[in-house]
Amino acid sequence: MTKEIENYILGDPGHRVTKRAARCRPAFQYKQPRRRKLEPTEQTFGTLRSLASRMCTQKEAAAILQVHVDTLQKFFRANPEAREAWGEGKELGRAQLRMLLWQQAVDNPAQARFLAKQKTWLGYQDNPATAKVDVTVKDCSEAERRARIQELQERLLKTTASSDTGSG
Structure with a gap:
């Protein structure tokens, strides 16, 4: 003093x-004095894992740990275990979110459609088949009309088949 x-x-x-x-x-x-340093203990790693699983940003995690963001980033650079704990937490959070979405999709058809359209789930897309089809009406003979209808049906089947495989 x-x-x-x-x-x-x-x-x-x-x-x-x-x-x-x-x-x-x-x-x-x-x-109260502000903590100036993070200690590489299992408690700190567990806290980092928990914060990352809740999708916290590094800035939010630094505020909860009562350190500056730069201090937290230096801690990550100096301790590979801390980086690993942060990564594990992020993956755990993603898995928990995926399980929650899956549970909601069981009871909710709209949620099931949403998940089906996501690339990570099934990759389905909303592709209106008539959006790309030219349907102009012209004066033509019966044979030309049937040939045109056949051509449009084949194009429709082709676009439907490509969207079913998820490559479209």
Whole structure:
């Protein structure tokens, strides 16, 4: 403790201290010191894993751990175990989210359709078959009309087959 702080708390003999000032504590005594360093312990790794599984950003994790973002990033660079714990947590969070979405899809048809359209699930797409088909009406003979209908049906079957395989 510096001499100035000591004199403020105890009262400098050269200064008159009022009763109220003697009862009050300075503000610096109430502040809790900020953690300056992360320790590479299992508890810290578990906390990082838990925060990452909840999809927290590194900035949010640093705020919860009461350190600066730069300190957290330096900790990751210096400790491969911490990076591994963060990565495991992110993967665990993704798996939990996937299980939750799957459970919702069992009871909710809209959710099931949403999941089916995602590339990571089935890759289905909404491709209206008539959007790319030219259906202009022209004066033509019966043979030309049938040939045109046959051509359109083949194109429709081709687009339907490609969207069923998920390659479209």
